[in-house]
Amino acid sequence: MGELRSIASPFVASGPTGVAVRTRLKDLAPGDETVLRVVGTHLGSLASKDLKARCRDGLEHSGEMWAVRKRELTPLSSSRWAGSITKASHDQWALARRCQLAHLQNLEAGVRTLTHRLSLPVGQKGTKKAPGGYRSQREWHAKSRRLRVLQDRLDAARADREAGIVHVVRGGKQLARTRHHLDAAQLTESEWRGRWEAERWFCQADGESGKRYGNETIRISPDGEVSVKLPAPLAHLANAPHGRYVLACRVAFAHRGGEWADRVAANRAIAYRIHLDTGRDRWYVTASWQIPVAQTAPLEAALAQGVIGVDMNADHLAAWRLDIDGNPTGSPRRFVYDLTGTAEHRDAQVRHALTRLLHWARACGVKAVAVEDLDFAAEKTREKHGRRKRFRQLISGMPTGKLRARLSSMADQTGIAVIAVDPAYTSRWGAQHWQEPLTSTTRKTTRHDAAAVAIGRRAQQHPIRRRTTPPPQHRSDAVGHRTVQAGPGVPGREGTRPRIPGPRTRSVPPGRGANAGNQNAQHRPGRSAEHGSWQQDSLPLSL
Structure with a gap:
């Protein structure tokens, strides 16, 4: 890595x-x-x-x-x-x-x-x-x-x-x-x-x-x-x-x-x-x-009731509510807007989407909304992306500065704090660690929904990587929560865990043990080991 x-x-x-x-x-x-x-x-x-x-x-x-x-x-x-x-x-x-x-x-x-x-x-x-x-x-x-x-x-x-x-x-x-x-x-x-x-x-x-x-x-x-x-x-x-x-x-x-x-x-x-x-x-x-600048609340106080992570995209805001421990609760929400047409229409679309987001945050009782501190000033040049014209148009049309200004202004009247986080690797790590676990038969989690979870966890200063489920007590120590979560100072803690060869627990599945190739040594019903006393003699060639 x-x-x-x-x-x-x-x-x-x-x-x-x-x-x-x-x-x-x-x-x-x-x-x-x-x-x-x-x-x-x-x-x-x-x-x-x-x-x-x-x-x-x-x-x-x-x-x-x-x-x-x-x-x-x-x-x-x-x-x-x-x-x-x-x-x-x-x-x-x-x-x-x-x-x-x-x-x-x-x-x-x-x-x-x-x-x-x-x-x-x-x-x-x-x-x-x-x-x-x-x-x-x-x-x-x-x-x-x-x-x-x-x-x-x-x-x-x-x-x-x-x-x-x-x-x-x-x-x-x-x-x-x-x-x-x-x-x-x-x-x-x-x-x-x-x-x-x-x-x-x-x-x-x-x-x-x-x-x-x-x-x-x-x-x-x-x-x-x-x-x-x-x-x-x-x-x-x-x-x-x-x-x-x-x-x-x-x-x-x-x-x-x-x-x-x-x-x-x-x-x-x-x-x-x-x-x-x-x-x-x-x-x-x-x-x-x-107006005088309002005194911002401390980060710990703003996160006391959890946070809503918001991932901004070209046509919608993907949001997911996280509890105080960084676990996503409920279902993700999507607030769609249309950035085509006149400037007044685009501005109205952004304001309408942010209004719905803040109303949902107040209904949930959350006091903080986490967004990425995006700045595409150096990433949308023609020389950087070359033939990716559609991608250049995409990021050029995203109203990052206007959205931040609108959100901070509108959230100030609702008592909701806006937390800006570093946008590095949020989409990649969110999809890697959260998209598949949050997908079920009744809910299809998108990459943007997973990125919203990653943004919320980063605002709470939690690692984006999920905690590994502890093994049952009869296969492990029963004196605490055992986990493979890396500490804050461990380099590469957000990376993929190395694959450990061999069985993952002490239980060996059938057919995987040391005597898997010897059918007689397994003593199963119907095997030749149970009928060792019976043997058919060869037929004589002549009388």
Whole structure:
């Protein structure tokens, strides 16, 4: 058995640091929609110019430059609008830098893999830890050309990062490219233009504690009245004092409405964003605020009532409940979701599956859910998996980061702890040690169900390998539980046990003893040993 990599200890994942809730702006008057469109277009143009200025500053940006940009935007909007625009530009630039670093690391991994495989002879076999050479001279030549392409991209990306250059598209790069493929997207030019302009609007304002209802720019009163502070050039559109515009509709937040109302009553900071869903032609307002990070429970306390191990797959969550000793109880559960379609549909599918999982956990009385700490950032590259295109698409479509974030946020409201475990060998060892023993005539245990058991046992810090059933008392010592379970410090304790030749107990099955070949020595009924006194003489040849 090869050398196994070290396995990290399980830990309780931290809870969310913020809350975002959304509600619909119903029954808007025609004048309300017109004002929102004008405000969004005006502020969106300012946001585009400010983002361009922030990208031009690059690494030389400083607090003084930030103040200069804000002072330039203030006469065209207001002091608070200018603060929201400049902060959004700074956050978008920082996000682009992080994405640029991830792209660099991806290119470097591809170059390393191609360089290694091209240095090997054609047709050389690989190992489990390192790939071999390419299978033909034609493939070797194609990969050598791709290596030059990746090296050029890597050099360009490194030069941009050193110079502080980022590439950002307000409205989204995907939507911008859709303009050239309207037939494939089933959109007309006017429909695309409407989406493009709506995505580039800017109508969001940061909150401020101590101010009335927690936000002076976009204000929502406890009774649901929505008012917007108009920019200075649009002050003539106001229908309320102090340059404000009050919408005709009233809003109410169904989810976490009590928390929102408490913050509004206490004048605590709440950020708002008004946006248009062009697909449904509906206006929405999103409220968000920060919350203190909840103190995570100790690992032992979270596992006091057992744990539910969850194995995430491309189309479902496989879950199994384990007791405090690491034994699977009951039957496995499967929570199916569909990750095709739009992003909103995929997100709703993930939330629905997690909701059912948490409801089941509460019904079982379990206070912890164990999941794998998956990260496919380095495992889904084209150079690593080669022709396995379906597998690359599979792992690329698994929402590992979104699922972890959703689960930790939703579990925080139900009092259930989320335990992250190392994903090494869980599927392999789960299938090896648990799939067959848990399969019966009425239940077919899948590989994913067995992996869920392995994940739960690792969260409980139990070895994944099963304990061997002790022999009966009349064949063994009667003074305790005898087992072959290896200790925590034994190397290779998760490996397969060596086959011991010979009979496994003192009882020797019939026909397997020392005298198995001598039928007369066994003294069985009907054997020649019982009729030794009777013998037929040979017939005479003549009389």
